[in-house]
Amino acid sequence: MNRTPIKPLRLESLLAGVLNVGTWLASTVIAAGIGLSLFYRGTTFPKSAQVMTAGIGLLILLPILRVIIMLIVFAKERDYKFAVAAAVVLLILFAGFAVGLLST
Amino acid sequence: MNAGTELWLFAVSLGASALGGMLGMASGIFIVPILTLWGHVDIRSAIGASIVSVIACSCGSAGSFLRGRLTNVRLAILLETATTAGALCGVLLAGAIPVSYLFFILGVVLLLSAHQMLAKRRDPGLARIQAPTGRSTTWQLNSSYPDRALGREIDYRIERLPLGMALMYVAGLISALLGIGSGVLKVPAMDTALRLPIKVSSATSNFMICVTAAASAGAYFVRGNIVAPIAAPVALGSVVGAILGARFLISISNDKIRLMFVVVLVLLAAQMFVAAFGRGWFGGIA
Numbered sequence: 001m002n003r004t005p006i007k008p009l010r011l012e013s014l015l016a017g018v019l020n021v022g023t024w025l026a027s028t029v030i031a032a033g034i035g036l037s038l039f040y041r042g043t044t045f046p047k048s049a050q051v052m053t054a055g056i057g058l059l060i061l062l063p064i065l066r067v068i069i070m071l072i073v074f075a076k077e078r079d080y081k082f083a084v085a086a087a088v089v090l091l092i093l094f095a096g097f098a099v100g101l102l103s104t
Numbered sequence: 105m106n107a108g109t110e111l112w113l114f115a116v117s118l119g120a121s122a123l124g125g126m127l128g129m130a131s132g133i134f135i136v137p138i139l140t141l142w143g144h145v146d147i148r149s150a151i152g153a154s155i156v157s158v159i160a161c162s163c164g165s166a167g168s169f170l171r172g173r174l175t176n177v178r179l180a181i182l183l184e185t186a187t188t189a190g191a192l193c194g195v196l197l198a199g200a201i202p203v204s205y206l207f208f209i210l211g212v213v214l215l216l217s218a219h220q221m222l223a224k225r226r227d228p229g230l231a232r233i234q235a236p237t238g239r240s241t242t243w244q245l246n247s248s249y250p251d252r253a254l255g256r257e258i259d260y261r262i263e264r265l266p267l268g269m270a271l272m273y274v275a276g277l278i279s280a281l282l283g284i285g286s287g288v289l290k291v292p293a294m295d296t297a298l299r300l301p302i303k304v305s306s307a308t309s310n311f312m313i314c315v316t317a318a319a320s321a322g323a324y325f326v327r328g329n330i331v332a333p334i335a336a337p338v339a340l341g342s343v344v345g346a347i348l349g350a351r352f353l354i355s356i357s358n359d360k361i362r363l364m365f366v367v368v369l370v371l372l373a374a375q376m377f378v379a380a381f382g383r384g385w386f387g388g389i390a
Contacts, residue, residue, distance in 0.1 A: 011177060016167035019314075023164040027343050030336045034110060037333065052336035056156055059339065060325055062163050063318035070181055085181045089315065092188040096319040099195055100326030 022062040030055030114337040121345025132158045132284035137372045151283030152330040155321045157342035158285045162314035174307035186269040190276025191319035211376035218369035268297040280320035285313040
């Protein structure tokens with residue numbers, strides 16, 4: 001089997017780094033929240049739910065950050081068709097939050 | 105909510121995700137039935153928890169595919185306009201659709217997954233002679249990927265983009281309704297419509313799942329459908345399970361395990377149909 005090293009492209013390795021670090025960060029915050037809730041079990045320690053919610057929020061923001069990075073990189077490379085696609089996706093993602101806010 | 109529940113949710117998600125990961129399957133499809141049937145979690149909270157775990161698994165595993173240059177990021181962002189639009193419609197529909205219908209749709213998707221497990225995927229991208237003509241050349245979507253097994257670059261091109269976009273819209277809709285990644289529906293879109301090589305379609309589909317899920321998760325999060333004490337252990341369990349599952353990756357040709365999985369999927373589907381019609385006939389149980 002030929003094992004020539006595969007050189008990742010610039011955008012790809014940037015996205016890979018951001019997604020890896022982001023997932024670790026969000027998972028750590030969630031784990032901390034679960035740890036708190038187990039440690040303070042029985043008592044009504046309210047912070048644990050807030051920490052868990054923060055971790056979940058980070059996780060939901062991560063794909064949005066990924067689309068923003070793609071938008072910037074495509075725009076910089078004058079790859080306008082895909083920059084427009086990224087902008088459309090970003091708008092739809094924000095519309096998702098708006099729909100949630102309006103239907104509470 | 106006592107601490108035992110959180111540990112139970114964590115363990116169950118870890119197990120489901122590890123098993124799914126071994127066969128290269130996402131765990132979302134198992135999480136909702138398990139939480140509703142045995143965890144007695146209300147289906148909307150189960151969907152909220154599941155969609156968060158879907159984001160976690162997709163983001164967590166995207167890195168290695170990207171570094172291996174298997175993901176077509178341009179195609180992904182283009183198809184994401186369709187999947188996120190579908191997800192947004194799914195969010196709008198979700199409130200209006202009765203719970204019994206959700207169980208029914210979930211049953212159908214489980215049966216589809218069982219069918220896909222049984223039918224081995226053929227590689228559409230390699231079977232054909234490549235002749236660069238048609239629409240996708242103007243979109244600069246054609247690309248190549250390094251195939252480790254063959255030890256060379258494989259060129260591929262994308263076909264029937266409009267059909268692929270339409271199928272992706274449906275995948276996004278179902279993803280938002282059921283809180284699943286709906287890789288089950290993206291696979292036929294990528295294999296049959298776009299005719300991508302399997303490695304590229306798996307990597308690109310996985311890459312797209314987190315953005316698709318974020319469109320509905322954002323709405324559910326703001327709306328308060330994501331209950332932290334349920335969603336947090338489920339998400340963490342899924343991530344850990346996915347890492348473990350990928351490490352012990354079983355060859356997809358292992359027929360006994362595939363068959364076992366098919367049986368589990370069909371049983372879960374049957375349970376979902378019972379839940380759907382039970383509700384419809386006897387009026388809101390649980």
